[in-house]
Amino acid sequence: MFPGLVGISIPQLRSELRGRVIEPDDVGYDEARTLFYGGFDRRPAVIVRVADASDVSRVVTLARETGLPLAVRGGGHSIPGHSVSDGGIVLDLSEMKAIDIDPQGETVWAESGMTAAEFTNAAAAHGLALGFGDTGSVGIGGLTLGGGVGYLVRKHGLTIDDLLAAEVVTADGEILQLDAESHPDLFWAIRGGGGNFGVVTRFRFRVHELDMVLGGMLLLPATPETIHAFIAEAEAAPEELSTMANVMPAPPMPFIPEEQHGKLVILALMCYAGDTEAGEKVVAPFRALATPVADMLKPMPYPEIYPPDEQEYHPTAVGRTSFVDEVDRAATETIVERLEASTAPMRVVQLRVLGGAMARVPNDATAFGHRERRLMVNVGAIYEDPEERAQHDAWAHGTSAALQRGATAAYVNFLGEEGAARIHDAYPGRTWDRLAQIKARYDPTNLFRLNQNVPPTGVEEGAR
Numbered sequence: 001m002f003p004g005l006v007g008i009s010i011p012q013l014r015s016e017l018r019g020r021v022i023e024p025d026d027v028g029y030d031e032a033r034t035l036f037y038g039g040f041d042r043r044p045a046v047i048v049r050v051a052d053a054s055d056v057s058r059v060v061t062l063a064r065e066t067g068l069p070l071a072v073r074g075g076g077h078s079i080p081g082h083s084v085s086d087g088g089i090v091l092d093l094s095e096m097k098a099i100d101i102d103p104q105g106e107t108v109w110a111e112s113g114m115t116a117a118e119f120t121n122a123a124a125a126h127g128l129a130l131g132f133g134d135t136g137s138v139g140i141g142g143l144t145l146g147g148g149v150g151y152l153v154r155k156h157g158l159t160i161d162d163l164l165a166a167e168v169v170t171a172d173g174e175i176l177q178l179d180a181e182s183h184p185d186l187f188w189a190i191r192g193g194g195g196n197f198g199v200v201t202r203f204r205f206r207v208h209e210l211d212m213v214l215g216g217m218l219l220l221p222a223t224p225e226t227i228h229a230f231i232a233e234a235e236a237a238p239e240e241l242s243t244m245a246n247v248m249p250a251p252p253m254p255f256i257p258e259e260q261h262g263k264l265v266i267l268a269l270m271c272y273a274g275d276t277e278a279g280e281k282v283v284a285p286f287r288a289l290a291t292p293v294a295d296m297l298k299p300m301p302y303p304e305i306y307p308p309d310e311q312e313y314h315p316t317a318v319g320r321t322s323f324v325d326e327v328d329r330a331a332t333e334t335i336v337e338r339l340e341a342s343t344a345p346m347r348v349v350q351l352r353v354l355g356g357a358m359a360r361v362p363n364d365a366t367a368f369g370h371r372e373r374r375l376m377v378n379v380g381a382i383y384e385d386p387e388e389r390a391q392h393d394a395w396a397h398g399t400s401a402a403l404q405r406g407a408t409a410a411y412v413n414f415l416g417e418e419g420a421a422r423i424h425d426a427y428p429g430r431t432w433d434r435l436a437q438i439k440a441r442y443d444p445t446n447l448f449r450l451n452q453n454v455p456p457t458g459v460e461e462g463a464r
């Protein structure tokens, strides 16, 4: 028995579950407690790799009965490390990867342990696709529950805009089927409200016909002028084109000429999800902004947008997320100055032009409340020496604040451990109150609190 565990032993737990129970002495424990980001050396009492919804229900009940903190893990890309805890229970969904595709109906049921790349590859076998984020190893669970902003955001909206239904295990261990008619309040809340409301075991998505895209990387020299012009082109481009402009020192990658390494570039990740010949015309003005440092834009099958990730890469990073109403000339000068002033080995200001399908959904239709904002701006720094954390954090904070235009805001999926006020920034206006009321209905004791927590109405904020 582990501390605080009332009347249940690990052998008994093993016998009750179809999934795998991993204890600190077991082979694979260290790998199972490792997240994408480095810097979290947390040792859970037990990690349960659940196999189905009834396993999930059992583990949720165990957490409720024992009072041990419950961390929920999908793809393990939590930025603040919420999916692993010291001394608690980790409910790990990563072995739940069943997928059921209806090619005629263009819908998919997918278990929540899949990654974006796994889903994308499976759907592509039927010429179908769904928009996730920029990285293939991110879990569809965490990404979808926070909204999901990626390569198809302007064409098809957020990932949640294609969510039709979900199966959720709530704090009392009940397995609920949600959609617009059944538990509509909870269905609203899980579309942007994060992991606050229960464990999603599977999602039902609408998917779209998509075969080839014109996509990949375009690297341009970064100056205030090129950054400003890039954003203007991205805003004027048809909705088929979604872009992520990473302004950063050129990394020492083989496809970048050596003399460019360390110089500021716009490393743009682009995806034109339409006829690729038309796409060539749309990307031509970007290529013409300056002589490209590298041009890897090409027609490709959609899944190639996710090149394989390095399994052993676990960077330590700080960051700030925001939405802004514009990136003006003064802002582009600030971007260059701040990036040049940082001493972090790698630092980035990422500009994502939004709009299109995402902006056509009303702000109160889901718990993602930033639909009218024109751009998302994420500032990040990767560092090695833990003693330097405060310095890089202050740089990220200062840079983000200097770029703010319009009300402060946050994308919940890019928030770090930044305090209650910043979680409020993720849920503007009435959204916060609605979420807190729904939380009080479905999780009144705040069992699901290792997340960007929205406490139930009446419970103190920040209480863990």
Ligand SMILES: Cc1cc2nc3c(=O)[nH]c(=O)nc-3n(C[C@H](O)[C@H](O)[C@H](O)COP(=O)(O)OP(=O)(O)OC[C@H]3O[C@@H](n4cnc5c(N)ncnc54)[C@H](O)[C@@H]3O)c2cc1C
Pocket: 036, 071, 072, 073, 074, 075, 076, 077, 078, 079, 082, 083, 093, 112, 132, 133, 134, 135, 137, 138, 139, 140, 141, 142, 143, 144, 145, 146, 147, 148, 149, 150, 194, 195, 196, 198, 199, 200, 201, 413, 414, 450, 451, 452
């Ligand atoms: C390298 C990198 C690139 C990224 N790029 C993008 C991007 O382009 N677009 C974008 O929108 N986001 C992006 N993100 C953010 C990402 O969406 C979040 O970090 C997300 O929470 C990761 O989900 P996960 O399942 O991998 O993480 P996990 O660490 O497994 O989970 C994170 C949290 O989500 C909740 N959660 C996860 N699965 C479930 C579930 N099934 N039921 C209930 N709660 C659950 C839990 O609260 C958990 O603590 C990126 C993150 C990283 C690290």
